[in-house]
Amino acid sequence: MIIKITPKSPFNFELSAKIFSNGDPQIQRYEKGSYWQLIWLNNKLVLITVRSLGSVDKPELSVSLKPDNELNKKDNVIARKILTSIFNLDFDLRYFYEDRIMSKLTLKLCGLNSPTTPTFFEAIVSSIIEQQISLKATRSIETRMIKEFGDMLQLDGKTYYSFPTPETISNLEREDLRGSGLSFRKAEYVIGLSKSIEENNLDLNELKTKNTSEIISELLKIRGIGVWTAELAVIRGLHRLVALPADDIGLRKVVSHYYNNDKPVSADELRRIAKGWGKWSGLAAFYLVVADIMSIKI
DNA sequence: AGCCAGGTTTAAT
């Protein structure tokens, strides 16, 4: 099944899709103009593949869903919603581009939108795994975990994996996740989180509807989630771009590079600088991180 | 080889 989506302009699909794509082709990958991701659609595992038919100024996406023998119109609508969320397609970047401080960077990265995980759960778990270790270390741990405990779909001779569900993780022992490279501590956090979801003590879908500060304060009650993790989770999982991980070492390094001649920046200084980004602080932080990854000079 | 990397909890002071 093929559906078409028309994002708000400007939108640079290639740039937005590749920047945080998982390096493993069986999980989430951008290559030669195509982005793919295995997702749950009404209890059916479906591989979505996205290609661009348009340009940055006139974006147009073609989305293929496979296998499609069991898909109906409702699935179609949900798939559209999920993709709109993943690529933040409802978000009009032009407002952000009016920001004076970001103007140079936004010219170089025009059309880059901030990506979101297919589910909020995935963003929370990823953020927990990312605590204290490098992004590279995180990625290899996550890849092992997804391949071992995620659901699998074989299509056209290839194998794809989705992120493990709360149900699956809630039934694991901490030794299982330790095998993927999580610490015993983090394994406990992730399993505990999954169990409280499965036991209906935590409803992420309901939580999603609340305002950002409420969501963060709810997340903070969960064992294993501190301020940094909660902020990262709402940014990566819910497009709550107001949130800003001011204590984040990586972000502070990037800000020191672009705003302070590479001299170290404290969390408070970062907060002060971030005031200039207004309500787009989370997006500004994202742009800075991407600019750093791509070694962009301004 | 050893320390740091986009933290958090637990256990001592």
Place this chain on the structure above:
DNA sequence: ATTAAACATGGC
């Protein structure tokens, strides 16, 4: 109330 220790993997 504040501080220290433990923790996982990958990169340098």
